[in-house]
Amino acid sequence: MHLLSSSFIVLLFLLMSSSSLLRTVSGLDAVLGQYGETLEIPCNNGVVKADDVLLIKWKYDKGEGLSGDLLVKQKNQNLSIIASDEYKGRVNMASNASLLLSSSTLRDQRTFTCMVVAGADIAEYPVNVLISKTPAVLEISDKAEELEIGKVMKLGTCVAKDAHPAANITWLKNNKPLESDGKRVSVVVSEQVDPLSGLFTTSSTLKYSAEKEDADAEFSCTSESVGQRSSAVTFTITYSTENIVLEVLSQDPLVEGDNVTLKCVADGNPAPTSFTFHLKGETVKVENTDTFTIINVSRETSGEYRCSLINKPELQASENVLVHYLDVTLNPSGSVVKKAGEDVNVSLLIEASGETVVSWTKDKIKLDKEPEFTALTFSHSGLYESKVTMGQLSRDASFQLRVQGAPVITQLSKQRGEDGQHKVLTCEAEGFPEPAVSWSINGSSPEEQSSFIDGKISHRLTVVPSVNLTVFCTVVNQFGSDSKSITVSSYQSEDKGQMKMAVGVVVGLLLATMVVALIYGLYVKKSKQGSWKTGEENGSSEEEKKLEEKLEEKVEESSQKAEV
Ligand SMILES: *[C@@H]1O[C@H](CO)[C@@H](O)[C@H](O)[C@H]1NC(C)=O
Ligand SMILES: *[C@@H]1O[C@H](CO)[C@@H](O)[C@H](O)[C@H]1NC(C)=O
Ligand SMILES: *[C@@H]1O[C@H](CO)[C@@H](O)[C@H](O)[C@H]1NC(C)=O
Ligand SMILES: *[C@@H]1O[C@H](CO)[C@@H](O)[C@H](O)[C@H]1NC(C)=O
Ligand SMILES: *[C@@H]1O[C@H](CO)[C@@H](O)[C@H](O)[C@H]1NC(C)=O
Ligand SMILES: *[C@@H]1O[C@H](CO)[C@@H](O)[C@H](O)[C@H]1NC(C)=O
Ligand SMILES: *[C@@H]1O[C@H](CO)[C@@H](O)[C@H](O)[C@H]1NC(C)=O
Ligand SMILES: *[C@@H]1O[C@H](CO)[C@@H](O)[C@H](O)[C@H]1NC(C)=O
Secondary structure, three states, X not given: OHXXXXXXXXXXXXXXXXXXXXXXXXXXXXXXXXXXXXXXXXXXXXXXXXXXOOEEEEEEEEEOOEEEEEEEEEOOXXXXXXXXXXXXXXXXXXXXXXXXXXXXXXXXXXXXXXXXXXXXXXXXXXXXXXXXXXXXXXXXXXXXXXEEOOOEEEEEEEEEEEEEOOOOEEEEEOOEEOOOOOOOEEEEEEEEEOOOOOOEEEEEEEEEEOOHHHHHOOEEEEEHHHOEXXXXXXXXXXXXXXXXXXXXXXXXXXXOOOOEEEEEEEOOEOOOOEEEEEEOOEEEEEEOOOEEEEOOOOHHHOEEEEEEEOOEEEEEEEEEEOOEOEEEEEEOOEEEEEXXXXXXXXXXXXXXXXOOEEEEEEOOEEEOOOOOEOOOOHHHOEEEEEEEEEOOEEEEEEEEEEEEEEEEEEEEEEEEOOOOOOEEEEEEEEEEOOOEEEEOOOOEOOOOOEEEEOOEEEEEXXXXXXXXXXXXXXXXXXXXXXXXXXXXXXXXXXXXXOOOOOOOHHHHHHHHHHHHHHHHHHHHHHHHHOOXXXXXXXXXXXXXXXXXXXXXXXXXXXXHHHHO
């Protein structure tokens, strides 16, 4: 049976070859297949139905005018594969007459023809087969360790392995194509063909001159035509130091006793790690740090400082260090005791690194100017404080001045007591240390018997005199004493204590008498109307007594004045 059919086919072939009915479809169809995969080569674009035709045969162009048979299918017969060469075991036919070619290689790039016999009609449909292969994953090899700025270096090689046709490699930086310009960017491409498979391996080497901004740049390569792309790579960008700055790290203001840190800031990648600090004549080398600290600075520390790279000494930075200082010497200082009438020379010596402002206070009250003392008085006593400021710095200095001397009575006065029965004598004196006050008569003293403030003392004595008295107040301390007298009349009276005018006493007395008489007249008149008396007072006799007293006082006063 098999033999029979074979001979039938051969017969048919001979017939067909010579048949005038044979027609070849003009215009070659082309099919693109993927390398290694099963390729479907359609017969007459798939419009053929194997069951409808008498015979379908697939053959291929062996070259040099020869053709090789692959398979044949007769109506109502099983498919017969007749391929004997490289296609043995690789061919099959689909029900729509397509030739199925498995494990396609580049050698399959030839013309396959499907011959269809339907009735008396014999047609041939040649199909051109092209095989392509996308390269294996694109890879960047020979990647540079790091890129040095401004130096053309081989960045890496992008390899597109086993491709057909050969891959066209484009380099990308941050997803943008890098155009070869022959200077900063240049690309060298090489291609290799595998003699066995005929596949191309393309290598594209990028030579590149990096810039500072390339520190984070992503480089990749792509074969656009087949949509392949390598993974991105980044590079450490190295560059030598170009800029160096000396920073002075210190408190503001920098004052004596502080520490100051010099910091040498230099660019470059990798950053420099060792520096030379030039400290006013002295040089110090530091490693693995960029700082140098000067401890406990003084005014002598002020000056210009520099730093440089150990391996590039010509690159230097400099900065000035200014140590502020404010020294104040006040003379006198502390507690100062002087005698009244003496001089005190006040001197405030200021040594400062800048402009200063001085202010003074005495007992916390601001003074207009520096205190000057010629012929000290007791009122000069007090706490003198000076404040010297310079920017944020300030210094305080002070002295406590105490003026000593024999006491002097400044005032001795008398005053009628509130009840009209007694008199209050007041003895005021100045002096330091506190003088002891004594009176020539006995009496009682009010609660706050005396006060001693700022070298001034005030002492009071309450007396109820039964006779006319001359009372002495005596003040005494280690430096001397003073004494003054005052006359106290037995009648209660007031003394204004003004006993200085000796001239015109008589005129004054007369005048006073007249005035008193006038007032008395008015008073009598008014009291009769009973208008402005307080309930406590006991009638006109009390008032009369008062007036009498006044009158008597005037007389007394004038007599005293006459005595002076
Ligand atoms: C022929 O049939 C195969 C499966 O049998 C199918 O994959 C292919 O698309 C068909 N070809 C055409 C041209 O219709
Ligand atoms: C076709 O093949 C099947 C099994 O593959 C076989 O049973 C059958 O006899 C064959 N037919 C012819 C006509 O050779
Ligand atoms: C490769 O690609 C570049 C740009 O994408 C194009 O100019 C060039 O013609 C291509 N070369 C090939 C062989 O396809
Ligand atoms: C200065 O540095 C020394 C040593 O590090 C430290 O003991 C001292 O407290 C520092 N002085 C100041 C004012 O910071
Ligand atoms: C700082 O230096 C001054 C002299 O410049 C010295 O008197 C002082 O003791 C020093 N202080 C410290 C903490 O070293
Ligand atoms: C104060 O200074 C003057 C001159 O400047 C001097 O004659 C006098 O003795 C000084 N007085 C004191 C108490 O130092
Ligand atoms: C004052 O009183 C004392 C006793 O308290 C007495 O010895 C003295 O004589 C009195 N002096 C006068 C002046 O009265
Ligand atoms: C007190 O002195 C006044 C005048 O100075 C006189 O009139 C009076 O009589 C005197 N009184 C006594 C008690 O001596």
